[in-house]
Amino acid sequence: MINEENQKRRSFLKNFGIIGALLIAVGLFFRDLWLYLYPPKRKKKFHKYLVAKLNSVPLGKAKEITLGNDPVFVVHLDQGYRVFSGICTHLGCHVRWEEEKQRFFCPCHKGVYDKTGKVISGPPPRPLDQFKVEEDKNLVYIYVETKTRGPWS
């Protein structure tokens, strides 16, 4: 009687172990194949990029420059320099700076941002993207992501 119980338990444990190990092996196998298909996220690297001399942009004015093909706005506010990406956060049109109204305007769907990049009206879901700014010896720099362009990235 007791022996039979033992026997049963033993074979249950054995089957449990075998099937468990199999499932783990199969799971790992497909996990690894899955990872193979997804290129890993790389750590972003940044470099400094000179955008203006400290006094070249008067207070309350903005200067437009291009970075690659994208517009970038260097704005001189009371708090200092702010640098915004000119790409509308709605669907990617290029925004323009309207000095008299002290705002950014996107012509595509009438998105409006104030001079600090905050959305005032229109469809944009979030404020304009900002670059990290550093003022150093009379010069204004921003941190730009270093994009290595190879066939695989």
Add this chain to the structure above:
Amino acid sequence: MSVKAWLKERFPIDYDKFIEINENIFIKEPIPIHMKKWWYCMGATPLILFTLQVLTGIFLAFYFVPSPEMAYESVRHITQDVRFGFWVRGLHRWGANLMILSLFLHITRVYFTRSYQKPREINWILGVILFGLALTFSFTGYSLTYNQLSYWAVTVGTNLIKSVPIIGHSLLVFMRGGEEVTANTLTRFYMLHVWFLPLFLVFFLVLHIIVLRLHGVSEPEGFPKGKYFPFYPHHFYKIIIATLFLLAVMSALSIILPPGIGLPADPTTTPFHIKPEWYFYPTYRFLRMVPLKVGIYVTAAFLIAFTFWPFIEPLLSKKNSVRRNISYGVGALTLIITLALTIWESLT
């Protein structure tokens, strides 16, 4: 409505019959008792390996770029950058090597148990065709890595075709897509490797298995005749175990002996030591020993005799014992020569 009823409306099949057929064909397939020995059921190994090759091959195709500028670089990328890339590539490379090895073993087993005898001659020939396809697979696949050795292997290998009488030159131009080895050659080999050969192989494989099933597995001498066991569960689990074992071995090999990437192909300089993969050693060694023409004709003659051996053997004698001794002798001799040439080539 139940799922079964829903399906039955869409696919009006007689399900009970379907299950019955399935049971008869797969679950209850009678397997002769000798197949309980591992040595006698190695024929499934190439099939398992082939399935794995298809899988890993598809995964490699996600990153591989068949162009002279990118082929080597993409293999490097897979091996060095992609997560588990070395593993997927290792499985594919080792799978190819083990495939050839397992085919050698399978052929040797079939030969020495003389399973090719009437009425199974055709299946032997189908097997030879499959073996040829596997070698072509390996050769084309090897060439895709586009390193020095594989580039020059293609150059030398396709040059051999020139010696085919009359149509040799046209064949060469056809294979290379021009007079020289160029981007055309690479895309041709790629196309062969991923489309043409798989389709052909599957076709002949299915035939091979159908013919096998029609006759049943041959029963070698020295085992009790007429004793069978059903495919499921014993043989089924055997295949699962074999699959897991092969995966483990290949994974281990990919880590211990990972396939390298070599030097990028340079069409202007032939490397000093140029060698094909090991399974071409016997042929390669032999071709270098004798004048080219002789070598090619002898090889061709051997291939023909090898292919049609099941039909040649009965012509040799009326007595089974004599035929058997001749077959064993010829087989042993072939085996020894093959091994000797392989060892010789690998030592030089």
